[in-house]
Amino acid sequence: MNLFKAELRRIARRRLTLVFGILLLAGVAGLSIIMASISTKGPSEADLAAAQAQADEWNEQNPDFRDCVEDESYFEQNPNYSWVETDPEYEGMEHREACEYFVGGSRAQDYIWTYTFSFEDEAPFVIIGIVVVTGLVMMMLSSSAIGAEWSSGGMSNLMVWHPNRMRLWGTKLGAALTACAAAVVVLAVLAFGLLLAAAALRGEIGDLDGPWWEETLTYVLRTGVLALGMTVLGASLAMLGRHTAIAGGVIAGYLIIGDLIVQMVSMNLSMKFPERLSLYTWVGAWITGRVELQDWSSMTLESAGDVMVITWGEAGLLLGGIVLLFGVLATWSFQRRDAA
Template identity: 65%
Template sequence: MNLFKTELRRILRRRLTLIFGILSAAGLLTLVGVMGAISSKGPSEGDLAEAQIWADEANETNPEFNDCVRDEDHFETEDYVWVREDPAYEDLTHQERCEYFVGGFTAEDYLYVYTFNFANEGQYTLVGVVIVVGLIMMMVASSAIGAEWSSGGMSNLMVWHPNRLKVWGVKLGAALAICAAAVVAFSLLAFGLLYLVAVLRGEVGDMNSAWWENSTERWSRTGLLALGMTALGASLAMLGRHTAIASGVIAGYLIVGDLIVSLVSMALPMDYPERLSLYTWVSAWISGRVELYNWNAEEFVPDVMVITSTDAGLLLGGVVLFFALLATWSFRRRDAA
């Protein structure tokens, strides 16, 4: 009997896996549908005309703007030398300069149109999708192992496969394989659907080589984070021998843990209190770097602490490895009954 294939089938055929899979797909389709519904390629001519009427009416009640428009030499004074010399403003008309510097209203101020830009927003949406997949797989992995302990299936399995390291390795490997497949599948599905929304209802944007390089690195790190979350969930379930223990530890930190860290950092004077939060390190891992600032009352320039993806990867990887090794040690030493 191929233990790895058997474990894959067992996890995939569980009711909870099916429910989470259906809910995840439905959630993704709903998200894409909402973004497609609220996005538009741009305002119509009627919308622009109406917005311009509103802007003109607002400008009529703005005496400073009206004085600026009537005074053709308004920007010829010494106060606006930098405006005349800056190439960024040389193509602006006199009225556009008044709108920009004096505070006049434009049609854009009264346009309430959202346009989905894939190059600008798709990257972050895909990161969110992968993180959600990681959270779901964390629960699926912990539930699969915890249920086997509760039902006595783990004890029966070890009668036929007494090598505990092999059993634990197969179960962890199967959970990670399913997580990797889910991350790839949902990422490709989300990418395709969001790109379709951008083509039909929004803008694709500039997807140059720099964009692909940055996006690939960010998606890869997020995918590794999802695998780490899955390994953590499986390890906690193996360590506690119950799904509720793993779920309780995870939910407890997500709900209460960061609040406790915030209270401790407020009560104890310390530099860079944000470094105590796991979310800071997760953000650094996904984005590539995070800068923390420590403001000193005696200085105008704050001290800066930079957390790179390498620093965050070492810490997060160490946490996952610690619990995996602890679960391995516990599984080898404790009685299976």
């Protein structure tokens, strides 16, 4: 019997896998439907005309704006707005547009509240969120699969037929990682297709050029690697504790309480860049490529304060080190401890 195929089959046929799989698929489909239902292609001509009338009425009651529109040299002669011509935003603006932007004139869009789903701007972050949730689910599934075998005695029976513990542990990890990779690919592709359809029907697709694809794929790939690491972490915790509840308790404890405690402690210590104690900061740096932390305590009128930059490489070393540490501990525990 091929142990790897048997492990994959066991993971796929578990009731918990079926439940989570249905929930994830339904969640992706439901999210796409919601995005399509709340999005519009834009306001109608009648809505635009009514909004423009409101804006014109408000502008007529604004003497500063009227003076700006009527005087082409308003920004040059008015000392309060002498800085405008040096502002990069000013370049290429028409005079009326500059008055609206800098003096405070009203525009039609100020009186229209509509939402248009932009695939170019929003879809990458939605897909990244879906992959992160998939990683959390696979973390729970991998820990549940290992913990259930220890609780039922299946692990002891399996070692009778496969006495090489390292091969057995490696095969289980490989099967869990394969299942995670398959789930990430399927859900990411499904989300991409459904969101693209929602944008085509009710929103706008935007310009999906080469840089967009490069940036999006980089984010999604790094998030996929994060999901694989979460899967290894869940399996390792269950192997260490030999029970699903222990692994689940550690994971839930940090997600719900642990990070809150870290933030409270860091605030009381009055240390620089307290956000660096939170794993969420490092996860964000890994996914997005870099995170800048600001030390507000060192801010003065002349200086914006100290800045700490965390790159994806540094975040990868820390997160990878955590996963590796628990993986090594789980391997050592499985190799040394009795099966009972």
